[in-house]
Amino acid sequence: MSVGTHKVPGMSLHLGAVTVDCADPQGLARFWTAVLGVEVDADYGEYVFLTKPSEAAAGLGFQRVPEERAGKNRLHLDLMTDDRAAEVDRVVGLGAKEIGEHEVPGLAWTVLEDPEGNVFCIGQHEH
Amino acid sequence: MSVGTHKVPGMSLHLGAVTVDCADPQGLARFWTAVLGVEVDADYGEYVFLTKPSEAAAGLGFQRVPEERAGKNRLHLDLMTDDRAAEVDRVVGLGAKEIGEHEVPGLAWTVLEDPEGNVFCIGQHEH
Numbered sequence: 001m002s003v004g005t006h007k008v009p010g011m012s013l014h015l016g017a018v019t020v021d022c023a024d025p026q027g028l029a030r031f032w033t034a035v036l037g038v039e040v041d042a043d044y045g046e047y048v049f050l051t052k053p054s055e056a057a058a059g060l061g062f063q064r065v066p067e068e069r070a071g072k073n074r075l076h077l078d079l080m081t082d083d084r085a086a087e088v089d090r091v092v093g094l095g096a097k098e099i100g101e102h103e104v105p106g107l108a109w110t111v112l113e114d115p116e117g118n119v120f121c122i123g124q125h126e127h
Numbered sequence: 128m129s130v131g132t133h134k135v136p137g138m139s140l141h142l143g144a145v146t147v148d149c150a151d152p153q154g155l156a157r158f159w160t161a162v163l164g165v166e167v168d169a170d171y172g173e174y175v176f177l178t179k180p181s182e183a184a185a186g187l188g189f190q191r192v193p194e195e196r197a198g199k200n201r202l203h204l205d206l207m208t209d210d211r212a213a214e215v216d217r218v219v220g221l222g223a224k225e226i227g228e229h230e231v232p233g234l235a236w237t238v239l240e241d242p243e244g245n246v247f248c249i250g251q252h253e254h
Contacts (some may be wrong), residue, residue, distance in 0.1 A: 012208050012214065013207070013208045013214050013249065014163070015163070015184065015187070015206055016205050016206060016207035018142075018185075018203070018205065019205055036140060056182075057141070058142055058145075058185040072148075073201045073202055074148045075145055075200055075201075075203070077202075078143050078144040079141065079142055080141060081139050087139065087140050091140075118202070121146075122140065123143065
């Protein structure tokens, strides 16, 4: 049995959150709460954590770090929607910057940057 | 009304996945499927996507990029568990490297690196 292709009995590990290093946790939290329709769950000054849309969903946290971003992020968030055009317009209105569009069979997505330049995507399945 | 502190009516955007830039998507997928107890959902060669433990959970994808990682990741994954010691031992056995431990009231976490040096945390709430 390969542990890579089967559920591991008793395994109890799940993705609880993604933490984003940033210069302005409160500012980035304002943007992302508006984007995702969630709220600030806890603001510790150096660290802000957002509420999750459901218990099984991964949350977002923002922690202040002194260093600036070095090049493209190695990890990025992929948001999904049923109305890509409307959601791209909405998040651009909130302060995102549109970078480009891509398409493969069954999926189209827009690449954007948040107010601190973190790349993220808004994708939509196409039928 | 502040859109940052209320649900946005009709808003239809959720975190579907986190994509990780890497040198070896298949290798990293083997590690992360074992860590999370999920399977490879689709392997497109340059891009590997894992199954999600539930519909509401965020998935993980791995895409091959030519460039190496430049310094610490700006975004990192926070995994949660009810048995941190056992899970840290388990993922170290799978190829993770333990970096350090931290604690604040109510939460303790271990910092690790995956086989390509991407930092992630395993946390546990303390009562």
